[in-house]
Amino acid sequence: MSPVNPPRSSSLIDAIRGPLMLITLGALMAADQMGNIGIDRTWPALLILFGLLKVAAYLGGGQHE
C-alpha cells in the first residue's frame, strides 16, 4: 500500500508500533461492538500502549547506539 521508508536507524519496535496499535484498536472496537466494554471507557489503553512502545524503543535505542 505505502512505500516503506529506507532503512536507516529504524528499529524493530518502531516498525511494529503501528501494527500493534492497529491490532489493539481493532480489539477495543470489537469489544465495544460486542456490547461489553465501550471504547469510550477503554480508549486510554491505546495511550498506555503507545507510551509503553515509546519507552521500549527508547530503552532499545539506548542499548543499540
Next chain:
Amino acid sequence: MRRRSLVGPLLLIGIGALFLARNVMPELPLLDYLAQYWPFLLILWGGLRLLEIAVWAAGSKPLPAHGLSGGEWLLVIFLCIFGTSLHAVRGFSTWFPRSGIEWGGLEVFGQSYDYPVMAETAATGNPRIVVEGIRGRVRVSGGDAAIVKVSGRQTIRAVDQATADRSHDEANIEVRNEGGQIVIRPTTLAPDSSTTSREPEVKGRRLINITRRITADIDIQLPKGSSLVARGRDTDLDVSALAGSVDVNGDNTTVRLENIGGEVRLDVSGSDMVRAVSLRSNFELKGRGNDIDLEKIAGQVSVSGSWSGLIQMRDLAKPVRWNGLQTTMSFQGLPGDLRMTIGDISASRILGPLRIDSQSKDIDLADTTGSTTITLQRGDVRLSSSSTPMAEMDVRLQSGSIELTMPDKAKFNLNAVTENGNTTNDYGGELRDQDNGRRGHSLTGSTGGPTIELRLNRGDIQVRRGAPMAALPNLPALKDAPKAAPPSAVAQ
C-alpha cells in the same frame, strides 16, 4: 530500494472478493456482517503488517521506520467512522446514540413491523404509575375504572421479520405491579430481565440499543386518582384528567398536560413543546426546549432553564417565577395573557408587583396592576395603562426607548430622565419638559400619585395621554393616540 507492503494488495483482493460475493450471492447479508465484524478487519490488517515485519526482520532485511504510514492511519480512521456508522445504522450500536446524534434520517434502512400492545392490571386506590423508557407517542388519561390498561401498537424497524420478532420479545411493553407502584415499560428494562447484563451501564446501553429502533403509539388508561411518573427519551407525552401528581423526566420529550389535579414537575431537555392547561396545583418546569404554553393554572408556576421558542401564558392565578438564561421575571398572577419570544415580551393585565430583569428585550405591557420594576440593557419598553389608578413604576434601561401611555386624569408623580436623548411630552400641561443640555432631557410632573421613575441612558422617552378609561381592553390606547411617534433622533 523501496519496498511495498503486501497488505495493500491483500486489502484490494478482499474488497474485490466482497463485492464479487455480493454480486454472486445477493441474499448474503454482507452489510450486516461488515457492520458487526469490521473491527476484526483492523486486527487482521495489523496482524498482517506484524507478520510482514517479522518476516523482514528474520530475513535481516531493512525495516520500515514506521509500521504504518500516515496514509494508512487515515484509512484506518475512515474505516472506524464507516464501521461505527454502519454499526449504528444497522442497529447494533451501543455507544453512538449516547453521544446524542440522531440517526433518524438514516433509519430508512429496513422495514417497519407493527405489533399490537395490550396489557392491563387491576389497580386499587390512588396508585402511583411509572412509565419508563417508551419512545414514541404515549397518551395517558384518567378514568373511572380501577384498572391500568395499555393498548396501542409498537413499530419496530428491522431488516427482516425474524430480527423484528427478536426485538419485540425483548422490548414488549408490559405492565407490572412492583412494590406498591405499577410500572409500564419494555421488558428489557425490568430489573430481573434475563435479556440484559447485570451491569447497569451495559443494560442502559442495551436498552437504548433496542428501543432506538422501536417506537410506540399507545394509550394508557389509569384510575383518575393516580399519580404519574414518566421517564425516558424521544417521547411525545399526553396526560389528561388525573387527580394525582405528574412527574416527567425526559430527553427530547414533548409534554402536553390537561386537567391535572396534583403538582406537576417537569424536567425535560430538548423539548419541542410543553403545554399545560387546567392545572389545579403547582407547576414546575426545568430544562431546555422550545415552546411553552401555560393556561388556567391554579397553583404557582415556576419555569427555569433555556426556552428559545414562543412562550405563552394565560389565566394564571398564583405567582409566576421565570428564571431563564437571559431573563428573570416574577409577578403575582396573570388574569390576562403574556407572550414572550427570545426578543420580546408582550403582556396585558399582569398582576404585580412585576419584576423583569433582562439583557435585551422589547417589552410591551398593558394594564399591569401593582408595581412594575424593569431592569434592561437594551430594548424598547412600552407601558400603557388604560385605567386609573396608576401603580408605581421603576424602569431602568441602558439603551433603547421608553414609551408610557397614561389615562386621562391619572394620578402620578413622574420623573423621566434620558441622559442621551430626547423626551416628548404628549400628555399635556401636567408635565414639564426640561432640556438639561449635555445631561440630557427630563420630563417631570406630579398630580399626587404613585412614583413613576423612568431612567434611560441612551434613547428617547415619550409620555402620551391614552384615550379615556372607557372599555378598552388591551393596548388600543396606543393605536388611538393622536400623534405618530416622532423619528428618534438620538443625541449622541
